[in-house]
Amino acid sequence: MAETAQYTPRTRLIITEATRPALRRFVRLHHDAGRGRTVLLAPERIVEPDEIAVDVLKLCDGSISLGAIAVELAKTYDAPELDIRADITDLLQDLADKGYIKDHSIGDDR
């Protein structure tokens, strides 16, 4: 295997306030009409995010940072920004560890 000579180990994406998150191309937010819910369709997995997580994911288009998403949702839910930011970070880190999230702030736009 010639290509292994140039192999660069992949690294774990760590979610921070500066992350500009987006779903990877192969992960789809899907309205499951039959069951009246929204799901994430991913390779051999179906994830059922709660309503707040769905609101977060709808804002994850790679154009704005996690910090900005927290500001926006803090207004929507009339909740402390710090709490919202912590919740979003946990949610997105969990999804990033499944391989579903990319970070446009570091030029990862695949």
Next chain:
Amino acid sequence: MVMIDESTARAEIICANAPEGMLAELTHRCPLQCAYCSNPIELERVNHEMTTAEWKSVFTQAAEMGVLQIHLSGGEPTLRTDLEEIVAHTSALGLYSNLITAAVTIDRARLARLVDCGLDHVQISFQDADPENSNRIGNIKGGFDKKIAVAGWLAEMDVPLTVNAPMHRQNIDNLEAVIDLAERLGAIRLEVAHVQYYGWALKNRAALMPTYAQTMRSAEIVARAQERLKGIMGIDFVVPDYYALTPKPCMGGWASRFLNVTPSGKVLPCHAAESIAGLKFDNVRERRLRDIWMDSTAFNAFRGTEWMREPCRTCDRREIDFGGCRCQAFAVTGNAANADPACAKSSFNLGLVAMAEREAETAPPPFVYRRFQKAVV
């Protein structure tokens, strides 16, 4: 008086109880001959395979009843020359498509066409990280190099890859190399799946069964790799349940979450279900998919817990593991309604474990390769 639109109400009930995933065995033809193939011993021949139009109708019906993900499998699904049309159809229906392939019969141009048609994800089987042993296990010359090439094309096309590595005594000592290979190929997921023993694998059990020590070591290697590769590559581990104390919750319960359609249109609650003698399976050429799912003899045979006898009937795990695997219960005890013999509560369990240990300590017999001719018993 309450007004209810009956057809709407029925559709809602069906969707709420429908399986989320469906395995479509497009063909039983395959260039590989793995001795643990999950296809039945009696393989379905090409002249019995459903037409393109019939398969498209099946996928339309699946989407209507609430299926979300389609696993295009075989045999080798790329041997169907209409695969592009099938993928385009599932994509138009909004289904998430997964191609389960040995990746030895597809070139770059065709892969690109399938991706253009909307293919979402590809799973490639690797028989070992050692090329020679991989080709020996699949009984195919040059197969390994082709798999490596296809994995490389997927990375270039930014299509997610799962590596599927069936584990048994003839490759288990290379597990660390298999994990390294999957990581280097850029896989987002790796399935380390110990072979499950029914059908072809049962026939070849003595050639495949690892020792208890090998099994435990494989679990430790996987646990370490899961920690090291967190956020880089997910690893799913399917344990060999002969050495477990409790059985696997097979299929999440019979006819509960899973649906399989064979090349000729038979609808099964799991891919091995035909190994259970006496069950009759309905065909999508004769009945609608949702009717078979909701109300067919084979699907209702072991649904829920009503069918259970002791020790399952009063077991506090009956809603957790659902009595384990019906196919394994039939294969080992002769009655599919018995507890899975992999359960320590089964009267067959001690004999099963002793047999596994005895076989694993003896030199492996040659493989009975999976072939279309009637197998020698």
